[in-house]
Amino acid sequence: MNAPAQAAHLLPDVHQREVPQALIDAFKARFGERCSTAQVVREQHGRDESAYTTVPPPAAVVFAESTTDVADAVKLASEHSVPVIPFGVGSSLEGHLLAVQGGISIDVSRMNKILSVNAEDLTVTVQAGVTRKQLNDEIKSTGLFFPIDPGADASIGGMSATRASGTNAVRYGTMRENVLGLEVVTASGEVIRTGTRAKKSSAGYDLTRLMVGSEGTLGIMTEITLKLYPLPEAISAAICSFPSIEAAVRTTIQIIQMGIPIARVELIDAHTVRMVNAYAKLGLREEPLLLMEFHGSPASVKEQAETVQEIATEHGGNAFEWAVTPEERTRLWTARHNAYFAAIQSKPGCRAISTDTCVPISRLADCLLDSVAEADATGIPYFLVGHVGDGNFHFGYLIDPELPQEREIAEVLNHKLVARALQLGGTCTGEHGVGLHKMDFLLTEAGSGAVDMMRTIKRALDPKNIMNPGKIFAL
């Protein structure tokens, strides 16, 4: 396999800007011990869950405890035209946190307060460092929940910045639909607010949605107002094995096309079931499976489940296993939530190069089956999981980071998959973001006119190019 164009893209383009000692001194003076230049701290903040490992870490890490801290840090950095990179929990898969142009990491994990719960309005306002599990734990007594579940216990700030989604998005939407308003520190260190707590608004440009998915390149989100949902009266989960990936996918397509309001429908392929069985001793049938969940009134859940079981059976689905209690449901979902870790452990020392294509539901089988055949032909180990109800799935190609030829195989597979998804009317990234890894794909997908419009907006809002520079597009 020979793919020099792709290979050239495997390592990010690193142009470290100078971080003057005067700036570090100013940070130390302003933040005291909350500004760290310790090597181990810098290294922790200079990497993420992507397969990039060779970028020098940020020059310093500031632990912000308030919006004012973030604003002051940005103002100081702006004076010296030094990049700032916001950091939540470090669960990016696309290199968002890497200091490819040098600079300062602003860690917002201590900004972890839930500022107000408005249970009557189904809204909550949180600081950016609150994680999704913390949020759901703290609001449990209200009878409400926040459904967006990207797998990792990511920060709400990071989830907003990458327009994250995950298993519940098929019913509840993504961060795009669930962020109502923001407090943002701009590139000049000014604090602005976008949106209101009203459910809808036509008041001017949708700055909220411009910021959601901007990957830290237009501003740093410090407070986020989210929609919440009443905990469903009834929840029922099911696992169903299929004779082939195709049968599982055709079942999914039919469920969606019939408009069944399923809350979750996740695919796990046979490889991955084997890895999960080995990791968590689940004893699942080592066949492709769908994990499903139904939310609603008891009658509605029963009706949805019956219809879905009929559809699955028509496609050869078997071994339906139902889970109604929270404990049983947790056991079933263990398979999905452990897939990534089970895969990583199946090949010691490996990194996963994760794909993230999303296609219109009618094209899901075309996109997925050809890509499975291509991956199998190379012999590369991989895991395959998918939020298939949305047409979104992830291959995780397991590579030894020390072996360029493995990385190249993975990248070539990824390129072929993305080309296929775009040709089918889809996107290169359903939920992970562009980061460092998908800049070329974005250009192909959106076209140079649209990417130039993004660049024009970036230049206008961040004229010194200090907000997480070098991500999404080259500038």
Add this chain to the structure above:
Amino acid sequence: MNAPAQAAHLLPDVHQREVPQALIDAFKARFGERCSTAQVVREQHGRDESAYTTVPPPAAVVFAESTTDVADAVKLASEHSVPVIPFGVGSSLEGHLLAVQGGISIDVSRMNKILSVNAEDLTVTVQAGVTRKQLNDEIKSTGLFFPIDPGADASIGGMSATRASGTNAVRYGTMRENVLGLEVVTASGEVIRTGTRAKKSSAGYDLTRLMVGSEGTLGIMTEITLKLYPLPEAISAAICSFPSIEAAVRTTIQIIQMGIPIARVELIDAHTVRMVNAYAKLGLREEPLLLMEFHGSPASVKEQAETVQEIATEHGGNAFEWAVTPEERTRLWTARHNAYFAAIQSKPGCRAISTDTCVPISRLADCLLDSVAEADATGIPYFLVGHVGDGNFHFGYLIDPELPQEREIAEVLNHKLVARALQLGGTCTGEHGVGLHKMDFLLTEAGSGAVDMMRTIKRALDPKNIMNPGKIFAL
């Protein structure tokens, strides 16, 4: 009532830019008879459903039949730094179509083709001039529908430009949630595409949602890809009268807070019921009423309807009338759809100054009841309807456009209402847009920092300020 600050805002600030004869000649050469300078055509395109009547019309109207037409018109206008104002059907309520800085109207109503229906993916791509009723007529055979219903048979381009919503938004969302992708002619006459047909994406800045709601100030949308929904298996509508507006509103709040997936819940006050009875001989009880609709499986619709009837009865709701057949449902909805026309006819020669606040659902009663009392105290005639499930409602104050004192009373009431809504965490406009009428309100709502960010984006993307200038904010 003395309110000079508001009064100064009653007429838009008109700074006509020169439209050189050379440009008109160039338009005539390019578009032939599809470029009209006839007075009657220009006047038709220089007004809308707002109460503004005194702005000179555009210098010419171009009837575009393709994206290339729009692009060429924008390029010609750009050469001469002359404003362009896109025109769909003219149903704006906020002065969006008025040529406050002069310029050319680009009428897209002939761009009325449905370009592709992807029934399997629940998507459709249309030209900007397609109207919502035309769309639903043409896709009827697919078993799908497009739910957004702002009342007027608006164009999809206009609905996208104002981030419109209407009666079904409580269940199906607004144009914000239902536009998947766009083709846009930029200020330089370049054609770009945003979004894909995939259900979700994290591929760079959300240009789609930046354009949706930008009111023609950042580009002209020429093609729009929308989500569709399966026609519900069962639909049931109900009308219920209440002893007071408060009882109707409290019923609504409880329905929403319980998470009942109601498709429509509309308030009509007793004044407006009287106007509608006079106009359409409906014989409805002249009390505040809620119009509701339930979509889903037969079992789910039955369950929703029973729960809602219980809630309504607890709040004194009575005279429940149910409609299951399409004909019966149409009769019930006549009351809602005729409200505007019935009101206008109740006072010959009047114009309506419409309010559009939207507040978090828990604050709906506070916001609405005080505003009713204020309006009643002035004695001004008005209609009151509301998409109350979203916390959004409209007073339409009926004024004689020749009587400044009536306009002033209406504007003062509007100012008080907006101030109240903002104080309760809401927005000045739930669905009509800012246009000319709410620029001061936007500044109060969003703050100067956020509005400056909007201005910065506008300047960057439209450096000559030719795209519908003078709307949303002063520049």
